[in-house]
Amino acid sequence: MAKVLMKGCEAVAEAAVRAGCRFFAGYPITPQNEIPEYLSRRLPEVGGVFIQGESEVASVNMVYGAATMGVRAMTSSSGPGISLKAEGISYLASCKLPALIVNVSRGGPGLGSIQPAQSDYLQATKALGHGGFRVMVFAPYTLQEAVDLTYQAFDYAERDRNPVFLLMDGCLGAIMELVELPEMKEPSDENTKKWNLRKRPDEKRPARALTPIYPEIILEMENKTRGELYKKWEREDVKxxxxxxxxxxxxxxxxxxxxxxxxxxxxxxxxxxxxxxxxxxxxxxxxxxxxxxxxxxxxxxxxxxxxxxxxxxxxxxxxxxxxxxxxxxxxxxxxxxxxxxxxxxxxxxxxxxxxx
Amino acid sequence: MKQSILISGSGGQGVLSAGMLLAQSAADSGKYASFLPEYGPEQRGGSAKCTVLTSDKEIISPLPKKCMYWICMNEQSFKKFGTQLKEGGVLVYNSNRVTSPITRTDITAIPVPSDQLADQLGNPKAANIILIGALLAARKAIVDPEHFLKSLEEKFASKSDEIRELNAKAFKIGGDIGKDYAE
Known part of the structure; x- marks a missing residue:
């Protein structure tokens, strides 16, 4: 496919759509607004759903809902908004739900500035929310890499049943460069059908539930499993x-x-x-x-x-x-x-x- | 070779669209290109600035400290970004708005009364195309003027013949001024 000149935010948004993402919820903040702007037009074209939530908190919880149904779902924001989504991201991790979360970062701390900055490394890698969970954090340095990592992110998220985080700064969000877009994937819940809550008329199975809340003994087992997963990433998934x-x-x-x-x-x-x-x-x-x-x-x-x-x-x-x-x-x-x-x-x- | 172009002016003058057109035409002609707008809280009337890089090789850093070329569309940005043009660089400026004297002797300065010329053409919005015309006529290595004109045509393919003719005229008027400064 020929290379096209695209803006960073839009390239990431298009890569997500091509990866089969069919749900986005978010709330405006500079410098990532071009992601929701693009998806508000693009997702309905492919039968997807775009929602501008009433807040960051609501948006991340809408993503939680969509993910329970085995839909490839994402949200995006910048530092201050990611802080607000922290609770929801922790719950996504607890409930073992795949999702893509994008931070087009700006200056900090606090309101900081709307200009590009790499001010959220610690937040992304150490504590995206409470409770001591981890997520894979991808940090592209060209738009081509941003496109490729976004495209792969959903596969990792579903493989691990864990959110994946894409960290890029306002500069990469705003810059236009040549990118080669990957092919369009048909949305599928193949990877999630063992646990997702989607109703299948042809399948006789008991009703399912997903929960982010575990009895104490299970919680410890769950956390041990998580620890093993993070170690496996270190062995196998370093880029x-x-x-x-x-x-x-x-x-x-x-x-x-x-x-x-x-x-x-x-x-x-x-x-x-x-x-x-x-x-x-x-x-x-x-x-x-x-x-x-x-x-x-x-x-x-x-x-x-x-x-x-x-x-x-x-x-x-x-x-x-x-x-x-x-x-x-x-x-x-x-x-x-x-x-x-x-x-x-x-x-x-x-x-x-x-x-x- | 990597070519760097700084474009500055005020919001609404077509600074960013000029940058995007340049980057797109470089890409269309088979070069690598990057376009980086400097964004702020301003809208119309605030300052606008962007950096365009074109190169035959992949662009590694998109953040040069200084650029080789500068299209300056207003006085305010002229005062602000004067140090960001490299020694030996080329300044193409809107002489209707940039009123400060050009004191640097280590650059080539090309005055273009782009507002006045665009008004004479009947559309003040064409000023940015006039300035690009002047720059590309002076330094073809950025993007071949023919390629730029072709990309411009394609970009405005859905617009009226009148607008496309206006663009072509504006580009030529600028080129007529710029060609006297060609290397």
Missing amino acids: VEEFMIDDAEYVVVAYGIAARVAKEAVITLREQGYKIGMIRPITLYPFPKQSFHKLNYDKVKAIIDIELTIPAQMRDDIALEVMGRAPIFEYGRSGGNLLDDDGTYDAIMKVIKEVG
Whole structure:
């Protein structure tokens, strides 16, 4: 299929439709409004349902309802709205319901700013809601990757019976780039028919119930199962780009839009003869721990964490894997200011000069 | 080679549509392209800005600190973004609205009375196309002017002949000014 020039939010929305998503509920917030705007037109065209809920809380619970029926369902928001959806996301996880949740993130904390920022790493990876559950967190860095990950997200969600989270920033939401869209999948409840509540006239089976509430002994078993699932993700589902790290003395770590800017700087510095590479987590959870363990710490002089937020949030996860074997530096921008090529190059250069 | 174009003005002047047209025409001509609008709470009358990149290779960073080309449509944004044009860059500006003197000597400045010319054509909205015409005539490496014209035709295929003719005329008027600055 030919490549088309699309806006980030719209590309993600179209990829969801092509993955068979037929239900969206959400509430407006910048910079993700183009997702609901697009789907309000697109979903009815394919027999799907679009609802602008009365609030974020209502919207995420509508997604819960749709998911119980084995319908591929999604919601989207930005930081402040994701906070409001937190309770619902926790209940989705508790009830073991698949869904796609998209955060097109902006500045924080609080109302922050409507400008792009990567301010929700901690929220996405550590606590999307109460209760200690986890979700897979995908962080694309191009629109093509955003499309591909959105398309796959529903499969992962149904495989694991767990919500999947797509974290992109306002920059990727607003940018237009060339994308190749995947083929249109017919909606199917094949993966969920063992448990979904859809009525099948041809099937004689007892009535079913789904619940997010468990008796104590079952709750402990459920949580053990979850723990196993998260470990399995770490073994089998990590997505990462390792760029020129084999002989690297300086290792940049960045995801999403920050990784675009950082990669440009890494390429420039390589051309200038510096032994520099980059680790780009694509799944922020499960975090690509192994990439850090394969570094040659006899050579590594510095790890440089670059994020479009201040202070850096991924740093803790990096530090857990680096285990003091190399110093960690951070560089970021905040308050509606974007990272840019020259500024990022200069920041890396400053570290190189500092550590020698 | 990666080409970077900054377009700035006020909301309603066609800043973002000019950027999208440029990016689309680059894509249509087989190049890689990215278009990044800088959004704010403003609507009509507020400031509008976007960055367009075109390249024969895949675009890695879409966030250059400075751009090689700048289409500036009003005085307010001229004062605000002056440092974002690279040394040796090209400034195409709406000389009806940008009233500050051009003091930089390390750039090529192309004054285009785009408001006046668009009014003479009978549609003030054509000012952005006039400015693009001037830039592309001066620097064909961004997008070949022929390709741009073709994409413009396709974009407005459903509109009246009158509008399509207006676009073509506007593009040519700008091109006539820009070609004197061609490399």
